[in-house]
Amino acid sequence: MSQAAKHFSRIYVERGANAYPFAQQILQRFPTAQRVDIEDYRDVFNRPGQDFQRQKQSKALILARKKQDFLYPANEYVQGRDVANFHYTTLQLNCLYNCAYCFLQGMYTSANLVAFVNLEDYFEAAERALSQRSNPSKPLELAISYESDLLASERILPYCREWIEFARQQPDLVIEMRTKSGNWAALQDLEPHPRAVLAWTLSPQEIIERYEQDTAPVNQRLKALSLASQAGWPVRLCFDPVLPNANWRSSYRELFTETFARIPPNNVVDVSLGVFRLNTEYFNRLKKNRPDTDLAYRFYHRENGVVTHPHNEREMLIDFARTELTRFIPADKLQIWT
Amino acid sequence: MNEPDIWIVTALSIEARPLIDGWGLRRMDDLGRFERWQGDAYGLIVSGVGPTASAAATAALLTHRASLQQSLPLVVNLGFAGSRNRDQAIGELVLVNRVRAVDAQREFIPEILFRHELPEGSLGTHSRPVIQPEPGVVETDLVDMEAAGFLEAARAFLPIHRAQVIKLVSDHLDGRPIDKAALQAHLKDQLETIELVIAAAASMENTACPRLDAALQVAFDALRERCRLTDAQSSQVHDWLIAAMLRGQPTTEAQTALEAVIAAPPAHKRERNALVEHLRDALKPGVE
Numbered sequence: 001m002s003q004a005a006k007h008f009s010r011i012y013v014e015r016g017a018n019a020y021p022f023a024q025q026i027l028q029r030f031p032t033a034q035r036v037d038i039e040d041y042r043d044v045f046n047r048p049g050q051d052f053q054r055q056k057q058s059k060a061l062i063l064a065r066k067k068q069d070f071l072y073p074a075n076e077y078v079q080g081r082d083v084a085n086f087h088y089t090t091l092q093l094n095c096l097y098n099c100a101y102c103f104l105q106g107m108y109t110s111a112n113l114v115a116f117v118n119l120e121d122y123f124e125a126a127e128r129a130l131s132q133r134s135n136p137s138k139p140l141e142l143a144i145s146y147e148s149d150l151l152a153s154e155r156i157l158p159y160c161r162e163w164i165e166f167a168r169q170q171p172d173l174v175i176e177m178r179t180k181s182g183n184w185a186a187l188q189d190l191e192p193h194p195r196a197v198l199a200w201t202l203s204p205q206e207i208i209e210r211y212e213q214d215t216a217p218v219n220q221r222l223k224a225l226s227l228a229s230q231a232g233w234p235v236r237l238c239f240d241p242v243l244p245n246a247n248w249r250s251s252y253r254e255l256f257t258e259t260f261a262r263i264p265p266n267n268v269v270d271v272s273l274g275v276f277r278l279n280t281e282y283f284n285r286l287k288k289n290r291p292d293t294d295l296a297y298r299f300y301h302r303e304n305g306v307v308t309h310p311h312n313e314r315e316m317l318i319d320f321a322r323t324e325l326t327r328f329i330p331a332d333k334l335q336i337w338t
Numbered sequence: 339m340n341e342p343d344i345w346i347v348t349a350l351s352i353e354a355r356p357l358i359d360g361w362g363l364r365r366m367d368d369l370g371r372f373e374r375w376q377g378d379a380y381g382l383i384v385s386g387v388g389p390t391a392s393a394a395a396t397a398a399l400l401t402h403r404a405s406l407q408q409s410l411p412l413v414v415n416l417g418f419a420g421s422r423n424r425d426q427a428i429g430e431l432v433l434v435n436r437v438r439a440v441d442a443q444r445e446f447i448p449e450i451l452f453r454h455e456l457p458e459g460s461l462g463t464h465s466r467p468v469i470q471p472e473p474g475v476v477e478t479d480l481v482d483m484e485a486a487g488f489l490e491a492a493r494a495f496l497p498i499h500r501a502q503v504i505k506l507v508s509d510h511l512d513g514r515p516i517d518k519a520a521l522q523a524h525l526k527d528q529l530e531t532i533e534l535v536i537a538a539a540a541s542m543e544n545t546a547c548p549r550l551d552a553a554l555q556v557a558f559d560a561l562r563e564r565c566r567l568t569d570a571q572s573s574q575v576h577d578w579l580i581a582a583m584l585r586g587q588p589t590t591e592a593q594t595a596l597e598a599v600i601a602a603p604p605a606h607k608r609e610r611n612a613l614v615e616h617l618r619d620a621l622k623p624g625v626e
Binding site: 002003004005006009010012034036037038039040043044047048049050051052053054055057058289291292293294296297298299 | 435436445447449450451452453458460493496497498499537538541542544545546547548574577578580581582584585618
């Protein structure tokens with residue numbers, strides 16, 4: 001029997017974080033967890049010598065207070081860079097899942113989950129950003145689960161719910177929550193909100209089994225997005241990264257067909273498409289943190305600080321997916337990231 | 339002969355004695371000035387008192403270990419600690435989950451990834467004995483003189499989950515003399531509990547990098563030498579072989595591809611580069 005501790009059987013609480021109502025809500029869900037009071041979340045999260053994959057088997061929760069940089073503007077590495085007034089925010093660092101290609105394992109030295117509990121400060125920052133946005137004729141678009149999968153952990157860290165309620169009071173705010181979960185149940189009691197976009201990343205089941213450890217099977221994701229759409233929530237589809245395994249063409253063709261059989265194309269806000277691409281530094285760290293995946297050892301090109309497929313492979317992957325997807329949706333609904 | 343993979347670092351001989359007797363450890367050559375004891379499952383080193391002594395002994399031990407090219411050990415700082423909490427009985431064992439280096443104002447958070455039954459607590463490492471402290475001087479549950487030094491040294495050599503701190507409550511910081519014989523008896527009585535916790539900690543091994551199987555490694559080494567691959571090419575081909583292995587491609591396929599190249603080694607650079615490309619196609623490290 002494994003002697004690994006259960007997930008979240010250990011909760012680190014940064015000095016001052018305890019006072020926030022959101023922290024109290026979370027702590028109440030883990031009455032038997034070992035609580036360790038710490039000065040600063042970085043004393044735990046940034047420790048040298050952590051074993052990322054070991055921690056993934058026994059994740060700790062770290063409750064912390066975000067002190068600055070509540071919202072980030074788009075930059076050249078961020079999806080959304082071409083969208084007016086785009087920002088993203090990091091409410092949580094890391095996620096429950098363990099995808100082999102995830103940039104987070106290159107970005108962080110720890111697999112533990114940091115939850116920032118001072119939501120009030122984030123809301124204030126969002127209100128400031130709304131009033132100061134560069135293009136006031138367009139809404140502020142805010143990706144709230146950029147470095148995490150918030151819906152996956154909604155039962156224990158109810159961020160989505162809090163943000164949806166906040167967004168209802170802000171007529172010029174559009175929020176996006178991206179997920180690989182099938183956890184529709186966590187939100188189904190809420191009234192749909194036209195400016196809260198639920199985005200599902202979809203992959204063929206064989207890709208999920210090989211590279212998206214602990215995530216929901218594709219059928220559960222499709223069921224969740226179909227129910228959300230039927231309930232009136234705007235939904236976005238993400239096929240990113242398209243991974244070229246054996247029989248990838250037929251796998252993705254089947255996935256696209258199945259997806260649009262479950263959700264009418266008109267109900268989709270847009271579709272995001274991309275290939276494997278990672279900042280070189282993150283890739284090198286991923287290789288160290290995730291030595292058990294063939295994705296870390298494939299033949300890639302390094303261009304302008306990015307590790308990705310060689311140009312001809314990228315073209316092949318994107319051309320194929322674009323051609324197949326435009327059988328269901330108009331080309332102008334397709335956002336391509338390479 | 340392999341050395342044990344579990345090492346205990348104690349400050350004092352009186353802390354070490356119940357472990358030496360209980361585990362039947364034999365005296366080995368000292369490491370520098372540090373007494374070293376060893377059995378089949380456990381080794382032990384006596385550091386002397388203070389964070390610097392503990393760091394020096396731990397560093398000496400782990401430098402020695404590194405030279406043996408064995409698997410990474412688990413090291414445990416085990417010893418006495420004062421408690422400011424009178425609810426913690428003398429003789430109680432505590433697994434330490436936070437260590438404050440009081441003089442340096444630094445925090446060390448041991449990585450406890452395993453299940454265990456011990457109570458946990460925080461500990462402050464002081465460089466001088468703490469006796470009847472003024473209120474507010476001690477902010478942690480326990481007080482000792484070694485753990486921070488031990489952890490600082492261990493972290494220079496090991497992943498953080500391979501270093502743990504277990505303390506036995508020796509006094510309540512009230513200035514009363516400690517009963518050494520009673521404390522040794524407590525350690526002896528709880529040896530089984532200590533072993534269980536250590537076994538759980540030791541079972542948390544490191545994430546290992548995948549390795550080529552022996553036959554493929556031989557073929558790869560031959561390829562590198564016969565074809566005079568550059569370091570970059572060697573690293574690429576090695577990566578592709580690992581990728582093929584992780585994808586479940588039969589090893590024999592990869593081996594056949596390598597052996598075909600070894601049988602007709604390239605005569606010049608251009609031919610060598612072409613062979614590497616040929617290998618890339620054969621091992622399919624890109625789009626399948």
